[in-house]
Amino acid sequence: MNDKIKRIYVPMTESGFYILFCLQTPQHGYGISQQVRRLTGGAVVIGAGTMYGTLSKMEKDGLIRFYSEEDKRRLYQLTELGREVLETEIKRIERLYKNSRGENIDG
Amino acid sequence: MGKLKIRFFTIADYEDEELWLRKQHQNGLKLVKMTPPCFYKFEECEPEDVIYRLDYKNGAQTEEYLQMLKDFGWEYFTHCVGWLYFRKPASAAKTEGEEELFSDNASRVDMAEKVARTRLIPLMVIFLCCVIPNLINAANGVMGRLSTFFGVFFGAMFGIYLFMIIYSGIKLNRIREKYKD
Numbered sequence: 001m002n003d004k005i006k007r008i009y010v011p012m013t014e015s016g017f018y019i020l021f022c023l024q025t026p027q028h029g030y031g032i033s034q035q036v037r038r039l040t041g042g043a044v045v046i047g048a049g050t051m052y053g054t055l056s057k058m059e060k061d062g063l064i065r066f067y068s069e070e071d072k073r074r075l076y077q078l079t080e081l082g083r084e085v086l087e088t089e090i091k092r093i094e095r096l097y098k099n100s101r102g103e104n105i106d107g
Numbered sequence: 108m109g110k111l112k113i114r115f116f117t118i119a120d121y122e123d124e125e126l127w128l129r130k131q132h133q134n135g136l137k138l139v140k141m142t143p144p145c146f147y148k149f150e151e152c153e154p155e156d157v158i159y160r161l162d163y164k165n166g167a168q169t170e171e172y173l174q175m176l177k178d179f180g181w182e183y184f185t186h187c188v189g190w191l192y193f194r195k196p197a198s199a200a201k202t203e204g205e206e207e208l209f210s211d212n213a214s215r216v217d218m219a220e221k222v223a224r225t226r227l228i229p230l231m232v233i234f235l236c237c238v239i240p241n242l243i244n245a246a247n248g249v250m251g252r253l254s255t256f257f258g259v260f261f262g263a264m265f266g267i268y269l270f271m272i273i274y275s276g277i278k279l280n281r282i283r284e285k286y287k288d
Contacts, residue, residue, distance in 0.1 A: 015211050030178035045204025048179035049162055050214040052172050072174040 001084050005061060009085050011092060015046045019054055020078065020086045023064050028073040029055055058082070110136060115145040117271055118226045119278035121161045121190070128159035132194075141187045156197040160208045163218055165189040165225050180205070189225070212286040219282040227275055234268040 009016065018039070022032045029051045036044050046054075055076060058064045063082035067075040078086065095105055112131075116124045128138050133156055136149035160181070164172070166189055173183055180200075181193040193208065200206040209215045242265050244250055245258035 013211050013213050028178075029175045033179065042202060045202050045210055047204060047207045047210035047214075048176045048181060049208035049218075050210045051179075052175050053209075053214050053217065072170050073178070074171050 001081065001088070005063075005081065005085065008061065009063070010088055012085075012089055013054075014044060015050055016054055016058075017086075017089055017093075018044060018046070019051070019058070020063065020082055020089070023076055023078045023082065024086075026067040026075045026077040028070065028075050030073070109139065110149045110151065112136075112147045112149060113145050114147060117275045117278070118222055119275040119282065121163070121222075122282070125159045125161055128192075128194075129157060132157040132159070138185070138192065138194075140185050141192065143188055157194050158197050158200060158206050160193045160195075162191045162193065162208055163189055163222050164191055165221070176208075181208070215286040216283050219279050219286070223276075223279045227272065227279065230268060230272055230275075234265075234272060238264045238268050 012020075015036075018036045019032055022035045022039075027035070029048070033046050033048075033051060036046055055064065055074075059066065059076065062079055063085055064076045065079050067077040069075065098105060114127065116127075131138065131147075131149060132152070133154055135152055135154040137152045137157070138147060138159070139150050140148045142148070168186075168191060176183060176193060180195050182195065183191060183193055185192045195206075197206070204210050209218065238261055241257065242261040245254050245261055248254045250257050
């Protein structure tokens, strides 16, 4: 992961995180928004414009790649770089979570 | 029966335009077409609460993009110099998030910056490279007998451009500030 990617995506927006998280299995934009709604009990709703913009940006930056097309809908999938960014974020969020519970991180 | 309304919104007034269009629809007028700079063609309809949203794509919309907006329940019905017009009945938006095209501040700021970059800067270039030099020429009488005519014309342009640039610049910046973390 180079500095540019790190600067843009670490830390990332909540929608960005959920989109990457969902793309561990190939999906299209609307599918992602439905999955995010289920995962978060409706607390996180991603708008159509934000979804499209984020997917385009992530594809350009190499975090996700085109997987296939189904009636004009493009399906995307995580790349190696995307997985690396996602894991970095998960670690950061875990640390936040632990610290918020009063736990310290060893090391 | 169609109805024509005249209303001027600058490139920075898209949020006001959305609210105005929603109010028209609540009063039984649905937008059919917008013709620059200020002509709105409506069609009479049953009054309904319909949310209007504008997205600025500057001609870069793809089939995939339009399909995605359709999946999210947005009806795309017209476009006008880079702006796309969408609407969705308020009853179809169950949560506040579904009423918006942009659900996070980063993408709202992006849009305001894109408008500034691709619309406000060209306005400034025209102002500096065309309006001002022509006004100076006219003032110096370089254009001969037509100098008075050009003087008045470019004087008016000078006023309009100056107003639009300052007004839109301040307002786009205000939108950016509003959504910036």
